Amino acid sequence: xxxxxxxxxxxMDRMPALAMRGISKSFGKVQALTDIHLEVYPGEVVxxxxxxxxxxxxxxKILAGVHPADAGEIEFDGQPVQIPDPxxxxxxxxxxxxxxxxxxxxLDVVANLFLGREIAAPALEEEEMERRxxxxxxxxxxxxxxxxxxxxxxxxxxxxxxxxxxxLIGDPRIVILDEPTAALGVAQTAEVLNLIERLRERGHGVVxxxxxxxxxxxxxxxxxxxxxxxxxxxxxxxxxxxEDIIAAITGATEHARPMPDAxxxxxxxxxxxx
Amino acid sequence: xxxxxxxxxxxRVSTALADARARLTGGDLGSxxxxxxxxxxxxxxxxxxxxxxxxxxxVNLTLQCAAVGTIAIGIVLVLLLGQIxxxxxxxxxxxxxxLGVGLTQLGWALGVAILVAVLAGAAxxxxxxxxxxxxxxxxxxxxxxxxxxxxxxxxKVLGPTGSINLPADSPIVLFAQSWFxxxxxxxxxxxxxxxVVFLSAALRRRRRIRAGLPVGALGWQAxxxxxxxxxxxxxxxxxxxxxxxxxxxxxxxxxxIVVDVALTRTVWGRQVYAVGGSVEAARRAxxxxxxxxxxxxxxxxxxxxxxxxxxxxxxxxxxxxxxxxDTNLNAIAAAVIGGTSLFGGxxxxxxxxxxxxxxQSISNGLTxxxxxxxxxxxxxxxxxxxxxxxxxxxxxxxxxxGQA
Numbered sequence: 010x011x012x013x014x015x016x017x018x019x020x021m022d023r024m025p026a027l028a029m030r031g032i033s034k035s036f037g038k039v040q041a042l043t044d045i046h047l048e049v050y051p052g053e054v055v056x057x058x059x060x061x062x063x064x065x066x067x068x069x070k071i072l073a074g075v076h077p078a079d080a081g082e083i084e085f086d087g088q089p090v091q092i093p094d095p096x097x098x099x100x101x102x103x104x105x106x107x108x109x110x111x112x113x114x115x116l117d118v119v120a121n122l123f124l125g126r127e128i129a130a131p132a133l134e135e136e137e138m139e140r141r142x143x144x145x146x147x148x149x150x151x152x153x154x155x156x157x158x159x160x161x162x163x164x165x166x167x168x169x170x171x172x173x174x175x176x177l178i179g180d181p182r183i184v185i186l187d188e189p190t191a192a193l194g195v196a197q198t199a200e201v202l203n204l205i206e207r208l209r210e211r212g213h214g215v216v217x218x219x220x221x222x223x224x225x226x227x228x229x230x231x232x233x234x235x236x237x238x239x240x241x242x243x244x245x246x247x248x249x250x251x252e253d254i255i256a257a258i259t260g261a262t263e264h265a266r267p268m269p270d271a272x273x274x275x276x277x278x279x280x281x282x283x
Numbered sequence: 284x285x286x287x288x289x290x291x292x293x294x295r296v297s298t299a300l301a302d303a304r305a306r307l308t309g310g311d312l313g314s315x316x317x318x319x320x321x322x323x324x325x326x327x328x329x330x331x332x333x334x335x336x337x338x339x340x341x342v343n344l345t346l347q348c349a350a351v352g353t354i355a356i357g358i359v360l361v362l363l364l365g366q367i368x369x370x371x372x373x374x375x376x377x378x379x380x381x382l383g384v385g386l387t388q389l390g391w392a393l394g395v396a397i398l399v400a401v402l403a404g405a406a407x408x409x410x411x412x413x414x415x416x417x418x419x420x421x422x423x424x425x426x427x428x429x430x431x432x433x434x435x436x437x438x439k440v441l442g443p444t445g446s447i448n449l450p451a452d453s454p455i456v457l458f459a460q461s462w463f464x465x466x467x468x469x470x471x472x473x474x475x476x477x478x479v480v481f482l483s484a485a486l487r488r489r490r491r492i493r494a495g496l497p498v499g500a501l502g503w504q505a506x507x508x509x510x511x512x513x514x515x516x517x518x519x520x521x522x523x524x525x526x527x528x529x530x531x532x533x534x535x536x537x538x539x540i541v542v543d544v545a546l547t548r549t550v551w552g553r554q555v556y557a558v559g560g561s562v563e564a565a566r567r568a569x570x571x572x573x574x575x576x577x578x579x580x581x582x583x584x585x586x587x588x589x590x591x592x593x594x595x596x597x598x599x600x601x602x603x604x605x606x607x608x609d610t611n612l613n614a615i616a617a618a619v620i621g622g623t624s625l626f627g628g629x630x631x632x633x634x635x636x637x638x639x640x641x642x643q644s645i646s647n648g649l650t651x652x653x654x655x656x657x658x659x660x661x662x663x664x665x666x667x668x669x670x671x672x673x674x675x676x677x678x679x680x681x682x683x684x685g686q687a
Contacts, residue, residue: 096569111567113560115628116553124557125568132548136487140494161681 024087026051026182026214027072027103032081034067041067042238045081049183049214054205056217056229056246060258063235065218069187072216073105074098086182104176105185110168112175118142118156118163122175145174149207152200166197173204177213184208185216190224202228222251236260314622316673317637320666324641328648335648338525344640344647345528346459349535350375350597351610352639354590355617356542357583359635362618363546363559364576365627366422368411368583370429371614374404375591376606377433380440382455382592383447383601393454397592404588405581407433412577422580430611438603446602449595458534459596463527466519472533473515476540481508531593536636538586543632555579559628590614609660616663617642620670626678641666 025048032045042064049055059065070076072083074095083090085101092098098105112121119135119142128134128141142156151170153163160168169189176184186205190198198221205228208215219225225232226246234242234257242257255261328335354371361368378400385396407429414425441447449456464472484504491498522528546552557565558575566572594610595601619625620641621634642663649659 095567099569107567109563111561111564113557113564113628115560116556120553120557124553124565125570127550127553129550131550133550133553136490136494136496139491139496143496 023050025049025084026086028082028084029068029072030082030084032068032071032078032083034071034076034079040238042071042078044239045235046240047233049216051182051214052209052212053230054209054215054217054228056219056225056232057235058219058222058225058232058254058258059235059241062237063258064238065235066187067238068235069105069185069216069218072098072103072183072185073107099179099181102179102182103185104179104181104183106169106172106176106187106189108188108191110172112160112168112172114161115159117159118153118171121160121171122156122178124175126178142174145177146170148211149174149177149204151204164197165193166200169193169197169201170204173201173208177208177211181213183214183216185218187218188220189217190219190221198224222254225254226251234258314631314633314637317620317622317634317641317670320620320669321637321641321644324644324648328644328651332648332651335651338521338523340647340651342522342525342527342529344643345522345532346597347643347647348636348639349459349529349531350590350594351613351617351643352535352590352635353538353593354587354610354614355621355635355639356538356632357586357590358614358618359621359623359630359632360542360555360579360586361422361583362623362625363555363627363630364579365559366415366576366579367426367615368422368429368580368587369426369611369615370407370411370433371583371587371590372606372608372611373430373433373437374407374584374587374606375594375610376601376604377407377437377440378404378588378591379595379601379605380437380447382595383449384440384442386449386453387447397455400592401585401588404584404586404591408581408584409577411584412573412580415580416573416576434607437606441601441603447600449599449601451599453596453599455592455596456599459531459593460599462530464530464533466523466527469519469523469528470516473512473519476515477508477512480511481505484508531597535593538589539632539636546632551575551578556628561628587614609663613639613642613663616667616670619674620667622670622674624674624678625671626674638670 027047027049029045029047032042032047033040034042045064045068047055047057047068057065057068067076071078072092074092074097077091077093083092090101092101092103113124116124119138122142122145123138128137139156146153146156149170151167151174153167153170160171163171173184173186173189189201189205193201202224205215205217209228209230217225217229229246232242232244232246232249232254233240234244234254236258237260241260242254244253244257325336334340354375357371358368381400381403382396385391385399386393391399411422411425411429414420415422438445481504484507485501488498488501488504519528546555554565554570554575557568557570558572562572565575591606595605598605617638618630618635619638621630621636621638623630623634623638645663645666646659649662
């Protein structure tokens with residue numbers, strides 16, 4: 010696995026690694042996503058924020074191949090693609106780290122990193138896997154006491170690190186992180202945010218789903234706001250203030266794409282309490 | 284501390300001891316309780332009856348272990364997945380019945396009879412695996428149904444006579460009763476085993492050095508292999524004062540070693556532990572979980588059939604009671620007493636050997652004291668309960684130390 014040199018900040022004249030256009034998805038009568046647009050460039054951290062029920066998880070699941078989209082196009086490196094199932098997502102180069110991490114507590118770090126992709130000929134090559142595990146963790150500047158302890162012995166931040174590191178084993182183009190800091194303490198959150206910056210330096214496109222505005226503003230290059238299943242703002246992180254994002258999330262202001270139908274009452278700007 | 288390959292190899296004996304202590308207080312007891320328990324049991328029985336540790340009795344003990352021990356290996360596998368197979372006794376009885384009927388009534392060659400019996404076991408396991416993966420019925424229920432169904436099949440195969448004596452000169456009877464390794468061969472096998480253990484440790488150490496990973500002292504590995512050799516040689520020398528090391532016991536130990544290597548050194552073994560630890564995580568990692576389940580159910584029933592053949596050979600008969608009585612529960616109890624967790628994902632093939640040694644020691648010792656089976660059952664039950672309590676306590680201790 011080669012360490013990419015830090016790419017320049019994403020520019021709109023480069024080709025996005027991933028582009029979603031006009032994505033819609035409904036579950037029965039519930040319209041979860043309507044006409045969603047999303048672009049992710051290599052070496053860019055895109056945060057997707059929104060209130061509960063805004064469609065963040067559905068969007069992630071479409072990318073991960075858990076649910077196929079009803080309508081719309083997905084382009085990967087400029088080529089139109091279909092993502093009918095999780096395997097297709099993985100082989101395209103999309104790695105998804107779900108909130109529950111999906112690690113085996115009884116296995117050690119090395120075994121978890123290479124689970125389902127063991128190096129074996131035909132006996133397990135533990136030494137090669139252990140060497141690569143250290144290499145990968147070192148590239149991510151990750152803190153880990155040992156790679157031979159069971160996952161059960163690790164802290165929440167370290168488990169998150171293992172889960173993220175595991176997603177990198179297949180050298181994906183896009184890494185999707187679903188609420189990676191949700192259950193973590195302050196120090197562990199900082200650790201994971203650091204890790205996200207390492208991912209950007211390595212040239213992965215990162216999609217970060219988060220509720221935590223402080224985390225989002227700390228690492229994101231671009232912030233995409235979803236509201237009631239629609240795009241409701243696309244900000245470059247340095248240009249936007251906390252209140253603007255909150256306003257877009259709550260619908261106090263109708264940003265980039267005003268909603269054509271069913272406007273909600275109450276255009277009073279809501280002041281966030283800090 | 285930043286992750287990186289530690290430059291100082293943490294290899295000193297003192298660190299090894301500190302590691303061991305940390306593991307023990309952290310609740311990772313491994314096979315320590317059962318080894319301690321075995322020593323205590325042997326001490327008590329030896330004090331009560333001096334002939335318990337006689338070479339003659341220990342040779343008997345090794346032969347008594349082999350059949351149910353082989354069945355217990357299969358139980359270890361299903362327990363690693365967090366499943367259970369309650370029908371191993373019936374399957375072993377069916378295998379015995381097929382062997383008996385095949386040899387005496389149908390005139391099959393021994394090889395054919397063994398093959399048919401083992402294949403029948405494998406087919407039953409395949410059925411369990413298919414039912415489990417297709418319908419998601421708990422294995423407890425599937426194999427409970429199997430216990431009854433296969434018992435019926437056993438009675439059907441045996442027919443009205445109900446009991447068949449195997450020809451006393453049949454190789455399988457000789458194999459189970461009267462074939463013993465000549466001492467030189469037993470010593471040679473011990474040396475080969477210790478040599479392979481040392482060689483594989485040394486090779487692994489060299490690969491680790493090549494990969495730039497920290498290594499332990501080679502002397503430590505030599506000490507372990509030497510200890511193994513000394514133990515084997517002492518055991519062989521002592522048993523050789525009587526009949527020697529039974530071929531059937533060696534067969535059992537080799538099976539344990541083969542399964543242990545498969546569990547710890549192959550992708551399949553890694554998948555078994557992964558599925559036992561978290562099915563969902565294993566599935567999302569791209570492991571074909573269904574195949575793992577089916578392979579383990581097939582192996583368990585196959586090993587049960589092999590155990591039934593060994594038992595039939597040892598008793599030189601197949602009857603209605605083959606695989607009945609306490610066979611089932613002894614096999615399951617052996618796996619648990621040996622240290623395989625009922626909760627899945629933790630355990631080793633060696634727990635079959637250690638566990639069955641405990642159970643047969645109790646049974647054998649109480650028989651020597653001419654206590655009847657009522658007491659034997661109660662004491663075995665108590666030991667099983669103790670083992671399960673230790674399993675639960677260590678699990679809780681692991682949770683308390685953040686290692687659950």
